[in-house]
Amino acid sequence: MLFAPKEKGQGLVEYAIILALVAIVVIAVMRLLGPKIGNTFSTINSSLP
Template identity: 55%
Template sequence: MLTPPQDTSQEGQGLVEYALILVLVSVAALALMMLLGPQIGNLFQNILDSMRAASGS
Protein backbone atom coordinates (compact mmCIF):
# COMPACT_ATOMS: atom_id res chain seq x y z
CA MET A 1 0.00 0.00 0.00
CA LEU A 2 1.05 3.49 -0.63
CA THR A 3 1.29 5.89 2.27
CA PRO A 4 0.95 9.64 1.90
CA PRO A 5 4.18 11.63 2.20
CA GLN A 6 4.85 12.96 5.66
CA ASP A 7 5.58 16.58 6.43
CA THR A 8 9.15 16.46 7.77
CA SER A 9 9.47 20.21 8.37
CA GLN A 10 7.85 20.03 11.83
CA GLU A 11 9.53 16.89 13.23
CA GLY A 12 11.90 18.73 15.59
CA GLN A 13 9.64 21.66 16.41
CA GLY A 14 8.65 20.39 19.87
CA LEU A 15 12.25 19.73 20.86
CA VAL A 16 13.32 23.19 19.75
CA GLU A 17 10.48 24.79 21.71
CA TYR A 18 11.45 22.92 24.89
CA ALA A 19 15.08 23.91 24.38
CA LEU A 20 14.12 27.58 24.04
CA ILE A 21 12.02 27.43 27.20
CA LEU A 22 14.91 25.80 29.06
CA VAL A 23 17.30 28.53 27.89
CA LEU A 24 14.91 31.31 28.92
CA VAL A 25 14.35 29.81 32.38
CA SER A 26 18.11 29.34 32.83
CA VAL A 27 18.86 32.94 31.88
CA ALA A 28 16.15 34.22 34.24
CA ALA A 29 17.46 32.08 37.11
CA LEU A 30 21.03 33.25 36.50
CA ALA A 31 19.93 36.90 36.43
CA LEU A 32 18.05 36.47 39.72
CA MET A 33 21.05 34.82 41.36
CA MET A 34 23.31 37.64 40.22
CA LEU A 35 20.90 40.31 41.47
CA LEU A 36 19.93 38.68 44.76
CA GLY A 37 23.16 36.83 45.53
CA PRO A 38 24.76 39.44 47.80
CA GLN A 39 21.55 39.99 49.76
CA ILE A 40 21.07 36.26 50.31
CA GLY A 41 24.71 35.98 51.42
CA ASN A 42 24.19 38.81 53.91
CA LEU A 43 21.04 37.13 55.23
CA PHE A 44 22.89 33.87 55.88
CA GLN A 45 25.77 35.76 57.48
CA ASN A 46 23.35 37.54 59.83
CA ILE A 47 21.76 34.22 60.78
CA LEU A 48 25.19 32.72 61.44
CA ASP A 49 26.24 35.72 63.55
CA SER A 50 23.02 35.47 65.58
CA MET A 51 23.58 31.76 66.19
CA ARG A 52 27.17 32.37 67.29
CA ALA A 53 26.05 35.15 69.67
CA ALA A 54 23.31 32.95 71.13
CA SER A 55 25.70 30.05 71.73
CA GLY A 56 28.29 32.30 73.38
CA SER A 57 31.12 31.54 70.96
Protein backbone atom coordinates in the same frame (compact mmCIF):
# COMPACT_ATOMS: atom_id res chain seq x y z
CA MET B 1 0.58 15.89 0.76
CA LEU B 2 3.66 14.42 -0.74
CA PHE B 3 6.08 17.07 0.55
CA ALA B 4 4.66 17.83 4.02
CA PRO B 5 7.14 19.55 6.33
CA LYS B 6 8.49 17.39 9.11
CA GLU B 7 7.73 18.76 12.56
CA LYS B 8 9.25 15.92 14.53
CA GLY B 9 12.08 17.93 16.10
CA GLN B 10 10.08 21.11 16.54
CA GLY B 11 8.95 20.28 20.08
CA LEU B 12 12.50 19.59 21.20
CA VAL B 13 13.68 22.95 19.89
CA GLU B 14 10.84 24.73 21.66
CA TYR B 15 11.68 23.00 24.95
CA ALA B 16 15.34 23.96 24.53
CA ILE B 17 14.42 27.62 23.96
CA ILE B 18 12.16 27.66 27.02
CA LEU B 19 14.85 25.99 29.13
CA ALA B 20 17.43 28.55 27.97
CA LEU B 21 15.11 31.45 28.82
CA VAL B 22 14.40 30.03 32.28
CA ALA B 23 18.14 29.57 32.87
CA ILE B 24 18.82 33.18 31.86
CA VAL B 25 16.13 34.46 34.24
CA VAL B 26 17.44 32.32 37.12
CA ILE B 27 21.01 33.52 36.55
CA ALA B 28 19.87 37.16 36.42
CA VAL B 29 17.88 36.83 39.65
CA MET B 30 20.76 35.10 41.42
CA ARG B 31 23.18 37.82 40.32
CA LEU B 32 20.83 40.51 41.60
CA LEU B 33 19.78 38.87 44.86
CA GLY B 34 22.85 36.76 45.58
CA PRO B 35 24.67 39.26 47.81
CA LYS B 36 21.51 40.04 49.79
CA ILE B 37 20.79 36.37 50.37
CA GLY B 38 24.42 35.77 51.36
CA ASN B 39 24.33 38.64 53.84
CA THR B 40 21.10 37.31 55.35
CA PHE B 41 22.61 33.85 55.85
CA SER B 42 25.76 35.39 57.33
CA THR B 43 23.69 37.40 59.79
CA ILE B 44 21.71 34.33 60.81
CA ASN B 45 24.89 32.27 61.14
CA SER B 46 26.65 34.86 63.28
CA SER B 47 23.65 35.20 65.60
CA LEU B 48 23.60 31.47 66.33
CA PRO B 49 25.59 30.32 69.37
